Each structure stands twice: as structure tokens, then as C-alpha cells.
Amino acid sequence: MTFPVLATPLPDAIAETVGLGPDTVAGSLTGGLVAAVIIASALLANAAVAGPWAKRRVYSSFIDKVGPSRHGPAGLLIIVADAVRMLSKELVIPEGVDRPAFDLAPVVMAASALLGFAVIPFGTIAGIDIQLADPETGLVFVFAVASMASLGLVMAGYASNNKFSLLGGLRAAAQNIAYEIPLVLVGASVALFFGTLQLGDIVASQRDTLVTLGPLVVPAWYALINPFAFVLFMAANLAEVGRNPFDTPEAPQEIVAGHMTEYSSVYFVLLYLSEFIHIFLGGALVAVLFLGGPAGPVLPGPVWLLVKMWAVFLFTQWARATLPRVRIDQLIEIGWKGMLVLSLVNFLLTAVLVPFV
Amino acid sequence: MVNPWIAIGALAVVAVVIPVSMMVVSSLLRPSVPETSKRATYESGEVPTGSSRAIRFNIQYYMVALLFVVFDIETVLIFPWTVVYDDAIDKVGLFRALGPMVLFIGILVVGLAWAWRNGAVEWVRSPRADRQRTEQQT
DSSP states (O other), X not given: OOOOOOOEEHHHHHHHHTTOOTTSHHHHHHHHHHHHHHHHHHHHHHHHHIIIIIHHHHHHHHTTOXXXXXXXXXXXXXXXXXXXXXXXXXXXXXXXXXXXXHHHHHHXXXXXXXXXXXXXXXXXXXXXXXXXXXXXXXXXXXXXXXXHHHHHHHHHHHHTTOHHHHHHHHHHHHHHHHHHHHHHHHHHHHHHHHTOOOHHHHHHHTTSEEEEETTEEEEOOHHHHOHHHHHHHHHHHHHHTTOTTSOTTTOHHHHTTGGGTTOOHHHHHHHHHHHHHHHHHHHHHHHHHHSOTTOOSSSOHHHHXXXXXXXXXXXXXXXXXXXXXXXXHHHHHIIIIIIHHHXXXXXXXXXXXXXXX | OOOHHXXXXXXXXXXXXXXXXXXXXXXXXXXXXXXXXXGSOOSTTSOOOSOGGGOOOOTHHHHHHHHHHHHHHHHHHHHHHHHHHHHHHHHHOHHHHXXXXXXXXXXXXXXXXXXXXXXXXXXXXXXXXXXXXXXXHO
16 A cells, blocks of 8 residues: 655646746646646547447457457557547538537536546646545535536437437436436445545545455455445446446437437537546546545556546446346336435445444 | 635636537538438438427426435435534434434435335326237237
């Protein structure tokens, strides 16, 4: 286990580098903007690797086909090819769309996915703490911002003037709200256990030692303390990002990709990218709340957090390749009768356990 | 750092600027060839009939949304309690710290049980869909 020395937050480090003090408003603003650009670009790069390339390669391996392999080494250049292709395609705007909502939906979805990362602690590298901000209400902020995606889904579904899209948008709303409550309740149980909503503190609390097995020191990761909560959170997270077995809102075989049916060109790119950034946001939350955040041996913190985010991404792809889709009625019943009750039980159990640890 | 929300606001600006700039770049690159039939909405290759905003959909979507409002406000009220809970045990004891929350969640569970019994979380099928189903089976 590594115990980091007092590290400078990334915006402050940038403010000092450009010569503005970190304690002035101008310094905070400049540092914040530059740091925001760095973090957002890193995430877009991740999503760009995941969307056109990693997803296809992983899925191909599952169903025993080759996947993209012709463009450059291991088919990696398909990312460039796809980006240029999608950006230069004609934007077909169907008749009778609700124009402001149709244009705004991709922006809302992409922005909500990116904004969630403002409070995620990426760990320390070279004495700099890669975290944009660590407000006291970090956990609530992530949940609040991430759930704005439902708004984008409904906007896209309603504005498209397509019956499949409308159904997809409604299904997405029903699913997101049904699984939001278990997700938030399980997140609240983590906050209850550690007594704080600040993500930096939650990560710091998980550095303690849980048990020592000979030379192996097991850290107090919440997934090891309460595996039940971890399983619940993973399941609710799958539903929240709309991946199998909970991909009913898109269901290409039933309602032809739901809210995305009428979107083309750059609008489609934004919807597609924001889905992947949402998966990574879910993965980052899983890592921070349950897997010790950026903690890990040898490698620096940000690398470990990325490894954990990609592990959750690969888990969603595994689920996508192997699990059948649930029907909409089953989806509602699992959410309201199963997950909600289990998460309330988990919450009360945690509350009873807190005084004894 | 003066205030952490300055940096968060900066990311909010960046998160909106990136998609918008992608849209601008694309609008400079892409062709525009408007044709009448190209702009028809997709309806499995058929000529689309009627507006999508005039269709009827299942009432269940409204029921679960109504239920969601109740439970979402519940989670909002739970969050402050999670932060003070540990200190509250030390000050007033386990019973007085936990009791009110158990009562609060208990009232909600009674509400959920009521909604459950009345079929609010059960998928309703329209009588017409049920009739069609029995016709297909016979």
C-alpha cells in the first residue's frame, strides 16, 4: 500500500505553472478550465477507443469472429476512419421533428456524462492530485448529474417524431427511474458506512487494512466489506447505462435502437459517445465506492482507476454478449419488487452495522 | 483553490463546448442533399402514418413515474442523515439515531406495499391486447 504525500490538486498545480496564484479567482478559473479540458479530452479518447474498436473486438471474440483487423495494427486505425466517416456524413433531419429538442438532446447527454467526472478522484501522479474538485457533496453531485441523461433520452425520443423513438424514450425513462433509486440507495449505504459524501474521503477510508493474510495485506475496500451491496450496485449500474440484460430501451430487434433511430451524422456520434462515457462514469463510481478508487500496487493511481473503469466496461460487454434481454414488464417488476426492496434491506442492515465497526 | 465549484463550472462549460464544436466542425464538412422521401421518418420501410405525438401508450409509464417522485424525494432526505448518523450515535445513542429513520423507511415500505397490492408496479396490458392474445392462441 502506498500512502500519498500531501499532493497539489490538478487545477492548483496548473494555476501555479502559469504564474497565477491558486488562491485567486483568476488562477482558479484558468486552472479549472485547463484541467477540465485535460480530463474531458482523456475521457473522449477513452470513449473513442472503446466505441468503434474495443467494443467490436471484444464482442467479436465472444461470438468467434474476427472483428476490425484491416485498418492498421490490430485494426486500431478504424477509430480514425470511423470518426472521419461519421463527421462527414449528411445529417438527415426527418420531417416534423421538434427542432430545438432534437438538436439539444445529444448535447445534454454528452454534457451530463462528462460533467459527472468533475468530482471523481483519479489518484496521485508525480505529486499532483488528478481531481478537478472535491466538494463535500460529491456523491450527490455525481448521481444528480448522471441522471440528467434520462432527460436527454426522453428529449431525443419525443423530438424525433418516430414511434419507435417515442417508445424507446419512454422505456428509457421508466428503466432509469426504476433503477436509479436502488443505485442511489446503495450509494447512500456506502456514504453511511464511511460517514461522508466527499469522494476523496471515501477513497481515503478504503486505504485502511481489513485483514492481514500472512504477507498479503487486504485493504478495506467496500466490495470486500459488503459484497451484497457491490452486486446490487453492479446490477443497478448495468440498468442505468442500458446494457444487457437491461437494454430494453434500445432493443434493436424490437424498436430499432429506440431514441437513436432518427439520428445520423455527428448527432449520432454524440449519442453513441455519451453512452460509452456513461459506462465509464459508472465504472469510475464502482471503482471509487467499492474498489478503493485509484488504490493499487506499483502503478500510479490514474492508471489503476483506468484499469478498474475498463474492467467494468469489459463486464458490460461480457453481459451484452451472453445475457438475454428482459421484457419491459419483467424489467419493471425486477426494479420495483426486487432491487428496491433489496436495496432498502441493504441500507437498514448497513445502518445497524455501523456502530459495531 | 478558492472554491471547488469554479472548477466544476469550468468542466460544465467544456462539456457543452466540446459537443457543440463537434457539431460545428461536422456542419463544415458534411454535404446537404435534401430529397423529399429521404426525410420521411423510419417506419420499417412503410410510408409513415400519423404523428408519433398522437399515439396512445401504456399508462404504466405514468404510474412508475409517479412512484419514482415519492422514492426520489426519500433518497434526497436520506443523504443528510447518512452524514450525521455516526456522530449522532455517539451523542444520543443507537436507538434515537436509528429509530426515526426506520420509521421513515417503514412508512415508505407501507406505501410500496400498497402500490404493489394495487398493481401499480405490475405491467398492465390493455384489454384489446389480451383479446388479441387469446384469439391467436385459439
